[in-house]
Amino acid sequence: MSNVQSCYQCGKCTSICPMRRVSKTSPRSSIYNANIYGFETQDIWTCLTCGLCPQECPQQVDFLSFIREERQGKQPLAIAHLGVFTELAELSSRLNGNIAEKSGDSKIGFFPGCVDSLDLFLHDVKTNFGEITTSSVRLLDKLGMKPQVLNMKCCGHDVLWQGKKDVFNGLKEYNKKYIQESGIDTLVTSCAECYRTFSKDYDLGIKVIHTSQLWDKLGLKINQDVTYHDPCRLGRHMGEYDAPRKALTANGVTLKEMEHSKEKALCCGVSNFMNCNEQTKALRIARMNEAEATGAKTLITTCSKCLAHFNCLKNEKDAVKKYDFDVVDLSVFLARQLEAGK
Amino acid sequence: MSTEAAAGTPKSEGWEPNILAFCCNWCSYAGADLAGVSRFQYPPTVKVLRVMCSSRVEPAFILKALKDGADGVLVAGCHIGDCHYIDGNKNAEVRINNTKKALEKLGFDKRLRLEWISASEGLRFSEVIRNFTEEIKKLGQNPVKKPQINADERRLDTSDISVNMRSIANVQGSEVK
Numbered sequence A: 001m002s003n004v005q006s007c008y009q010c011g012k013c014t015s016i017c018p019m020r021r022v023s024k025t026s027p028r029s030s031i032y033n034a035n036i037y038g039f040e041t042q043d044i045w046t047c048l049t050c051g052l053c054p055q056e057c058p059q060q061v062d063f064l065s066f067i068r069e070e071r072q073g074k075q076p077l078a079i080a081h082l083g084v085f086t087e088l089a090e091l092s093s094r095l096n097g098n099i100a101e102k103s104g105d106s107k108i109g110f111f112p113g114c115v116d117s118l119d120l121f122l123h124d125v126k127t128n129f130g131e132i133t134t135s136s137v138r139l140l141d142k143l144g145m146k147p148q149v150l151n152m153k154c155c156g157h158d159v160l161w162q163g164k165k166d167v168f169n170g171l172k173e174y175n176k177k178y179i180q181e182s183g184i185d186t187l188v189t190s191c192a193e194c195y196r197t198f199s200k201d202y203d204l205g206i207k208v209i210h211t212s213q214l215w216d217k218l219g220l221k222i223n224q225d226v227t228y229h230d231p232c233r234l235g236r237h238m239g240e241y242d243a244p245r246k247a248l249t250a251n252g253v254t255l256k257e258m259e260h261s262k263e264k265a266l267c268c269g270v271s272n273f274m275n276c277n278e279q280t281k282a283l284r285i286a287r288m289n290e291a292e293a294t295g296a297k298t299l300i301t302t303c304s305k306c307l308a309h310f311n312c313l314k315n316e317k318d319a320v321k322k323y324d325f326d327v328v329d330l331s332v333f334l335a336r337q338l339e340a341g342k
Numbered sequence B: 001m002s003t004e005a006a007a008g009t010p011k012s013e014g015w016e017p018n019i020l021a022f023c024c025n026w027c028s029y030a031g032a033d034l035a036g037v038s039r040f041q042y043p044p045t046v047k048v049l050r051v052m053c054s055s056r057v058e059p060a061f062i063l064k065a066l067k068d069g070a071d072g073v074l075v076a077g078c079h080i081g082d083c084h085y086i087d088g089n090k091n092a093e094v095r096i097n098n099t100k101k102a103l104e105k106l107g108f109d110k111r112l113r114l115e116w117i118s119a120s121e122g123l124r125f126s127e128v129i130r131n132f133t134e135e136i137k138k139l140g141q142n143p144v145k146k147p148q149i150n151a152d153e154r155r156l157d158t159s160d161i162s163v164n165m166r167s168i169a170n171v172q173g174s175e176v177k
Helices: A012-016 A027-037 A063-071 A080-093 A115-121 A130-142 A157-161 A165-182 A192-201 A233-237 A242-249 A278-293 A304-314 A330-339 B003-007 B028-037 B059-067 B088-104 B122-139 B151-158 B160-171
Strands: A108-111 A186-189 A207-210 A225-228 A298-301 A326-329 B019-024 B046-051 B072-077 B112-116
Touching (some): A027 A063, A063 A157, A080 B059, A108 A130, A115 A304, A130 A326, A157 A165, A157 A192, A186 A192, A192 A233, A192 A304, A225 A242, A278 A304, A298 A330, A326 A330, B019 B028, B028 B046, B028 B072, B059 B088, B072 B088, B088 B112
Parallel strands (some): A108 A186, A225 A298, A298 A326
């Protein structure tokens, strides 16, 4: 249970809510309506679960748990891409699933996440998501780590935040069994959402690390200006602000911070494939404008969803504004530099 | 095909496949019509759903059908070059092939088919259905486990359509309130 009862309706959450800038969403009134009247409001579905409001709350109300509890078992207002990723997760959760043969007996496991299906269903975004996996494995190789690639089902992040707890439990059960049988003691993932889910929503009992926490030992000499976007799952949910920055600066990169960074970072607008609409697009434009203002030629992020949505905006056919910087994943950026011999 | 789908196949006597066919309004649906008018025989395993173009069929529709227990999904459109909307079927081809690749991991790729059937090919329509039914029979029943549906969920299921209408309105930019 979330501690939503301690809310005293000061409205600080609403004043900081990124969705409030572009719509009538109000975290305060959604607590009020749910708590006092037992109403089901649309605001619980327009929430991005970006985690900005619990940071500012004087009563430390756990708004994210509240949203997750409220959403549970209800029909989402809208899921982006007609819910194709949700359907895929639900389909695979209803199958028995064969525990695949082990791809080695390394103690380190690498989970690539849903990059395959992102490549297949978001083919018009013009982003090579599979490169995140190949780059990560290449960089791990450089560090002398030989992981076994885990061929699990989806981690279930999206379905969990869309209120489909039963689907999540099905996926979790399978994945936990898979991890136990693989015999690993460290799980490495290249996706911020997988990292959050495996650390907080699974009780695995093994070490879970995000790839960005490893790259500071690479020893590359890159002479470039970049800017970094904090994904909500890695930043505010997991409190990991320094590792990706250290990974960049330790390899010789000059980091130019955006106006809002670290705890105050703006959201890309689509956290779990919900709400990709005009309003969240405005948030995306705001973030891209901030990145442009830094003058850096590369925008780095560590979440495949942020990457997809920034690139979608950038490659839009009839775009009002053209952005002339690249948006790349941290691992892909470093692997490309490694390839170039730096 | 992975071992998964084969292993999970329940064996039942007298079982008939349940195939969902998306037929485009301009060619394949007319082809199905012609098959009926000309009395070409084909097994009654198929439920035809008319769409305006084969590219209207989203991957989400196919995944939803398979998730809810359809044994096969057929997407039928005009031949390449004959599309009423110029190149809709080319887009459909890309989409369906991508969906097939995604389904391959789950061992479901043979349960999805894309066929070009023109309005004058009634005979071909009946042949495709016969052929596909045979193949599905070989594959066996869809191995998805049916979740237990309580009254609450059933109520939610019927509201699916209105939800989709809302999301369409959302895309068009009108504010949803």
